Amino acid sequence: MNHRPLLVFDFDGVIVDGMAEYWWSAWQACRRLDAAPEDLSPDEVPDAFRLLRPWVHHGWEMVLLAAELPVLDPQVWLQSYGEAQASALHRRGWQPEQLQAALDASRDGAVRQNRSAWLALHRPFPGLVERLRQFEAEGVDWAVLTTKTQVFTAELLNSLGLHPWRLDGREAGAKPQVLLQLQKQRTLCGFVEDRRATLEAVRSTPGLERLPCFLVSWGYLRPQDQSNLPPGIALLHPDRFRAPLAQWP
Ligand SMILES: [Mg+2]
Structure with a gap:
């Protein structure tokens, strides 16, 4: 492992x-x-x-x-x-x-x-590419898990010069199931999403109750998504995202 x-x-x-x-x-x-x-x-x-x-x-x-x-x-x-x-x-x-x-x-x-x-037609959010590249120096690997098709996502990541340890697209199945599979191979230190319902589904999946979940403030959020987050799901603002992982909420 x-x-x-x-x-x-x-x-x-x-x-x-x-x-x-x-x-x-x-x-x-x-x-x-x-x-x-x-x-x-x-x-x-x-x-x-x-x-x-x-x-x-x-x-x-x-x-x-x-x-x-x-x-x-x-x-x-x-x-x-x-x-x-x-x-x-x-x-x-x-x-x-x-x-x-x-x-x-x-x-x-x-x-x-x-x-x-x-x-x-795609724009990386400000500072994202640079921050993802820094994880390597922190001793952290990163992966992508998306409901987009794998081939389109790979094309975009490549164009940004980003090379995740692993990429799972829509074909891989539901996100909680993919995370359970990943967890058998690696120590997961967090899941970063902009869809609150997905994070809630992850946290209520047996085996994933302890996975730290982060809701990014810069994503496509509904107005009510940022308030009253359940335990285990933290709102991640850009300034914290830029800080070392150990300082994340
Ligand atoms: Mg999203």
């Missing part, structure tokens, strides 16, 4: 701000489904999309959101996202799988046809 501690990071909303790409790819995916929001430009992220992005868990949800954007009431979606989503899916007769396939095909096309333009 490798005894260097391993710190595991979510990707979207933690390492990289991909808002411009989420909107662009979701818009293109809608076009593949003959449902492009034609009055909205794929190059300009609408406020309502930005506002609702923190509720998104899987990529396909962004496709539905983009298609619905011209007609949806943001307040209704903010109040009952799950119900609004289910009813829009039903009305359109869509399945999540076909939306995900359209999104993957859009990204795939973009990567093949204009790789540098696609990469440029």
Whole structure:
């Protein structure tokens, strides 16, 4: 067993701000489904999309959101996202799988046809790349665990010159299960995420109750996410993130 501690990071909303790409790819995916929001430009992220992005868990949800954007009431979606989503899916007769396939095909096309333009739609959060590189000197390895497809994430990490010890994408399964597997091989010293529900699911998974969890303040958070965090989940601000791991909350 490798005894260097391993710190595991979510990707979207933690390492990289991909808002411009989420909107662009979701818009293109809608076009593949003959449902492009034609009055909205794929190059300009609408406020309502930005506002609702923190509720998104899987990529396909962004496709539905983009298609619905011209007609949806943001307040209704903010109040009952799950119900609004289910009813829009039903009305359109869509399945999540076909939306995900359209999104993957859009990204795939973009990567093949204009790789540098696609990469440029992603921005690492300020200081992130430098900080990740410092972990090595601290004796800490880091890994990436994301609901994004492995191949797209690998492409982006490479373009940033980042080389995690390991990368697990959507294909690897649910995050708590992947963390349990990783824990058999390595000593996990933390999991860093911007989705509170995922951290709560991790902490309530038998075997992961003691894994320190960090919610990053710079990610795609819902307004209520930062308050009343349960024990074991700490809010991580950029200044603490830059400090040595031993000083994290
Ligand atoms: Mg995230």
